[in-house]
Amino acid sequence: MILIGASGHAKVIIDILEKNDEAVEYLLDANPNIKELAGYEVITDTGHNYALDKQYIISIGANSIRQKIAGLHNLTYGWAIHPSAILGDDVSIGQGTVIMAGAVINSSTQIGNHAIINTSASVDHDCKIGDYVHISPNATLCGTVEVGEGTQVGAGATIIPNLKIGKWATIGAGAVIISNVPDHAVVVGNPGRVIRLNNGEE
Numbered sequence: 001m002i003l004i005g006a007s008g009h010a011k012v013i014i015d016i017l018e019k020n021d022e023a024v025e026y027l028l029d030a031n032p033n034i035k036e037l038a039g040y041e042v043i044t045d046t047g048h049n050y051a052l053d054k055q056y057i058i059s060i061g062a063n064s065i066r067q068k069i070a071g072l073h074n075l076t077y078g079w080a081i082h083p084s085a086i087l088g089d090d091v092s093i094g095q096g097t098v099i100m101a102g103a104v105i106n107s108s109t110q111i112g113n114h115a116i117i118n119t120s121a122s123v124d125h126d127c128k129i130g131d132y133v134h135i136s137p138n139a140t141l142c143g144t145v146e147v148g149e150g151t152q153v154g155a156g157a158t159i160i161p162n163l164k165i166g167k168w169a170t171i172g173a174g175a176v177i178i179s180n181v182p183d184h185a186v187v188v189g190n191p192g193r194v195i196r197l198n199n200g201e202e
């Protein structure tokens with residue numbers, strides 16, 4: 001596996017790959033000053049030094065940057081799924097997606113491409129999680145929740161069943177979401193309230 005992005009998030013992905021006995025070849029990063037991460041070589045990403053016969057993971061936490069990079073190159077993407085993650089029956093996981101330690105994904109849930117299901121997050125049955133979504137550590141999604149492309153659900157947030165969360169929204173850490181959330185909304189608190197709209201930033 002080759003990782004794109006030499007960040008703290010990449011270190012966690014390396015740890016997962018090592019635990020699964022999957023080889024990490026090297027990392028690519030646009031910053032030429034980064035030469036090494038977690039014992040692996042970091043090569044400067046020129047935009048032209050991709051090997052089409054290799055598997056990649058975009059190891060960058062910012063959802064919009066993962067989307068941008070995935071749109072630039074027609075690469076083959078792999079997965080990193082921690083051995084302690086629990087996946088129910090009939091769960092589907094898109095390419096480039098990473099599932100951290102202790103995450104639980106219950107039956108019939110669909111996870112899109114280049115998503116992050118972070119440490120100890122709980123995504124229950126029949127959820128639909130879009131591409132480039134980040135479900136942060138300890139967040140809880142009850143059954144049949146939809147999360148649109150690019151949305152971040154903050155650490156420890158809770159979303160009650162049957163809700164629809166829009167695209168490129170941000171759910172604040174610890175928020176309790178009891179009604180649908182529109183696209184681009186930034187929502188905090190219990191019960192969750194919209195404080196502003198995202199306009200491209202994360």
Ligand SMILES: CC(=O)SCCNC(=O)CCNC(=O)[C@H](O)C(C)(C)COP(=O)(O)OP(=O)(O)OC[C@H]1O[C@@H](n2cnc3c(N)ncnc32)[C@H](O)[C@@H]1OP(=O)(O)O
Pocket residue numbers: 118136137153154155170171172173174175186187188189195
């Ligand atoms: C492994 C990892 O690290 S994964 C990373 C996981 N990351 C997260 O979970 C981060 C989630 N991010 C947050 O919760 C952020 O606070 C955000 C995105 C919701 C808001 O950030 P900002 O836009 O910078 O908001 P800002 O800090 O200016 O606060 C705006 C208002 O919302 C309130 N607020 C911000 N975040 C929260 C929150 N999580 N819960 C309750 N209120 C909040 C602030 O107190 C402030 O209120 P005021 O206007 O009455 O003073």
